[in-house]
Amino acid sequence: MNAAVTVTLVGEKPGRPPIRRLLVDVQLKNDDATARWVLIPSKLPVTAGGIDKLEQLTASAGATTVAVGRFLGTGGRYALRLAPGARVTLRKLEVAWWSENREKAVAFDVQLASDVKLGGQPMATWFDKDPTITGAADVDMESAKHTASHRAPDDAELPLAATGATSAAIKLSPP
Numbered sequence: 343m344n345a346a347v348t349v350t351l352v353g354e355k356p357g358r359p360p361i362r363r364l365l366v367d368v369q370l371k372n373d374d375a376t377a378r379w380v381l382i383p384s385k386l387p388v389t390a391g392g393i394d395k396l397e398q399l400t401a402s403a404g405a406t407t408v409a410v411g412r413f414l415g416t417g418g419r420y421a422l423r424l425a426p427g428a429r430v431t432l433r434k435l436e437v438a439w440w441s442e443n444r445e446k447a448v449a450f451d452v453q454l455a456s457d458v459k460l461g462g463q464p465m466a467t468w469f470d471k472d473p474t475i476t477g478a479a480d481v482d483m484e485s486a487k488h489t490a491s492h493r494a495p496d497d498a499e500l501p502l503a504a505t506g507a508t509s510a511a512i513k514l515s516p517p
Contacts, residue, residue, distance in 0.1 A: 347380070347452045347510040352434060354516065360442040364516060368432040368452075372424035377474055379465065381453040381504065384418040385438040388450055391416025392499030393460050396468045401486035403430075403479035409469055410486065413460075415499045421458065421465060425476040435483045439516075448516070451509040461500030468492040 348369040355363035372378050394415040400407055408430065411421040424430065439448055458465040466473060470490040494500045 349512045351514045362439045362441045364437045365434045371429045377425050379423050379455045379458045382420040383450050386448050392501050394494045394499045396492040397488050398490035399486040400489040401481045403481045408479050408481050409473040423474045425474050428475050429478045430475050431480045433482050449513045453507050455504035456506035459503045
């Protein structure tokens with residue numbers, strides 16, 4: 343897969359210690375010939391676990407709208423799908439960091455996958471419409487609205503399985 347991922351720390355929001363709320367800009371580009379899912383941790387450190395709910399966030403990006411999934415549960419993460427050639431910048435995406443000892447840096451992986459399933463079902467079925475982003479988009483996540491939700495049956499956490507996944511290692515050094 344040929345994709346580029348850049349994450350830059352742009353600030354913090356107040357939070358109750360030991361949780362720090364990092365605001366990051368994420369630049370993504372899919373140079374591959376097929377669509378790719380991008381999975382970004384919504385909380386750090388990343389823990390193994392499942393997903394029990396989707397909060398679909400929708401934001402305007404020029405003449406188009408972009409859907410970003412905020413998947414909740416112990417395996418919480420953001421998810422978006424990029425069409426071939428698509429480029430997107432997510433500005434001020436909030437990531438919670440459990441930073442009990444006020445560590446000086448945090449490292450994590452952003453996953454890129456050809457397919458993602460939740461409990462054996464395609465992740466795309468959790469969205470209210472096809473979430474694939476085409477073209478180029480610059481999205482201010484602070485203006486994103488919660489537009490749809492989806493819950494797992496019986497509110498049980500479902501395993502997330504990414505097919506054809508690669509990872510991009512990211513390291514941030516908050517102030």
